[in-house]
Amino acid sequence: MADSTPSRPVDRAHRVGRTLGSRQLAALLPDPAGTRPAYRHLAQAISALILDGRIALHVKLPAERELATALRTSRPTITAAYDLLRESGYAHSRQGSGTWTALPEGRIPSNVTRVLAPPDTAIDLARAAPGLPEQTLADALAQIAPQLTEHARTPGYHPYGLPELRAAIAERFTQRGLATVPEQILVTSGAQHALTLVLGLLCGPGDRVMVENPSYPNALEAMRRARLRPVSVPVTDDGWDIEIVESTLRQVVPQLAYLIPDFHNPTGLLMPGRERIRVLRAAQRSGTWLVIDETLGGLALDVPAPPPFASRAARGGAGQVITIGSMSKTHWGGLRIGWLRATSQLVTELAGQRVATDMGGSVLDQLLALALLARGAELLPQRLEQMREQRAALAAALAEHIPKWTWRQPPGGLSLWVDLGEPIASALSERALDYGVRIEGGSRFATAPGVFEQRLRIPYTMPADTLREAVRRMAAALADGLPASPAARRPHWVA
Missing domain, CATH: 3.90.1150.10 (Aspartate Aminotransferase, domain 1)
Structure with missing residues (x-):
């Protein structure tokens, strides 16, 4: 049976902001005090952040006076830094509307x-990310050739994912201890695609999201680009401080929490079962969506493979848990196949979100993924x-x-x-x-x-x-x- 839908509604009324606040930018920049010339160091730091993606393109930079105050420096220093950014192509000005970030011609992020x-x-x-043995790939391609021919007679659009692949992924969840039907599975172009869809549907600019520190950089970057406000909880050599996680969920009440409990990236830690139950209970009390990244869950080297995180939820509580995974870490990053498991209603809404930019994944890749999953044992x-x-x-x-x-x-x-x-x-x-x-x-x-x-x-x-x-x-x-x-x-x- 599909999980019940959580009571917290999906808010689609957010408006996208395109202005970078002075305090937000100042937090990313080095202290200009003691550097000579200070304006050049600031311009270099801002351009590096633009190239790195930490500052998005086509975003309005803070007013010179505001940034000078935030950095405790002079306004002429900021003016000179902005002038240098414009000269080098990392910014441009619009008459009466401020200074906006840009990418110089010929430069690549x-x-x-x-x-x-x-x-x-x-x-x-x-x-x-591991590679895929050549013979394994060749055998799988030969196996799916007749199936691909059959699919070539159809339009080939599958916004939910290939039905047989959805069924296979659902069966894997069921075998691991979390009863799942194909309607609860959305096949995506990798786990990052799944996370981006979830953030786009469930969150809006300014929303708070709870994340581990450290965490997966590309997930953090997706949140920055969505203009979300991360609230971090520590992951140390000894694991998660669950009391801090519980208090953060209780006091901050984030819209969403992104966690990697299975062989955490980058620490490799495995969250104990009793701590998972405490996180689930705290998230249910706060009404927070839990996005659980299980991309590394199959790579159990010294312990049994953990069951799905959502399998520990109390009756009805699994509806707040969105599980994402992919074949990038267990098979090959070039096989852009990922998935998410959620309630059937949420999967339908996410498929609608997906169609706006992506009509569906490659049938060839999905058939290949199906063949490789069948040989998992x-x-x-x-x-x-x-x-x-x-x-x-x-x-x-x-x-x-x-x-x-x-x-x-x-x-x-x-x-x-x-x-x-x-x-x-x-x-x-x-x-x-x-x-x-x-x-x-x-x-x-x-x-x-x-x-x-x-x-x-x-x-x-x-x-x-x-x-x-x-x-x-x-x-x-x-x-x-x-x-x-x-x-x-x-x-x-x-x-």
Whole structure:
């Protein structure tokens, strides 16, 4: 049976704001005091934020006087900084309507650049995503060829997803302990697509959303672009502080909470069952939608695979839980197949939201996903054993070459959350590029600037020999010495 619909209504009356507040911008910028010339440093910082996507395009910047007050600097400094932004193409002015962000001709946002043109010699540790064996892909393609021919006789539009794939995903939920029917499944172009649809339907600019700190960077970015107000709850080496989670839900009453309880990205932690029940109860009392990201849930390396989070909800409470997942982490990121599970009514509303920009996913990809899911009992154990071997190789290499770094071995997932012992992560990731290693500092996973500078997320999705070489290169970068300040920080794209 489908879950009952929660009583909290979906508010569609929000209006999109396109103005960046002075305090909001000031929180993203370095203190201009002591820098010479201060206006140039401010202009460089703002342009870097625009390239990184932290400041959206076509957004009105704060008035010069307001930003000067927020930064405790002079108005001429802000005027000069805005002039430099306009000269370099990162801003333009409209007569009587202020200064607006822009992208200079020929420049590409950093997240797009890193996807399109990775250096051939670099070992890419910025993306925690495995590849798909060539033979597995070839076998699946051969298997689905006759089915694809049959589908070619139809229009091919499936805004809810291919019916047989929806049924297969629903059956997987049922087998894992959460009774689900196909009408409760929406197939999406990855988990990020699912999250974006949910945010677009259930939230509006200014709404508060509860997020973990650290958390998945692309999810945080989706919330920033939706103009939401994140309220963070800590995830430490010891796990979630459930009392803080409960008090945040009770006092802030966020519209939505986004959590990764299964082998949390980036820490790899697994939320205990009793804590899940407390979160569910607190969310039900506050009327908060829970978006549970189970993308990594199948990658249980040292413990049994956890049951669906919503399966622990009291009768009727699962209707407040939206579960999202994908095949990117268990199979291949290039297979853009994700899904969400919710009430049938909410799935219908989300499908309507989806059609406005996307008529439906690729039939070929969905047939391929169906074939791979059918072979899950054969393919997943192989994948898990491979991850265990690569995790062991990475840990051994770190212990040999950089023994002062520490970490806790995660019971699942795809990466280590390494403590460097000092706040050098951004400087190290910058220097590591010169040694042919692309990796992200911990601040990329933070909800606020300057946090987790002593952390690196190091995925073990590469072959063992590649991981050992990556560690040797990072050790060489450390031995060579790091810059005093990562002022020229080049942001990377993260998965």
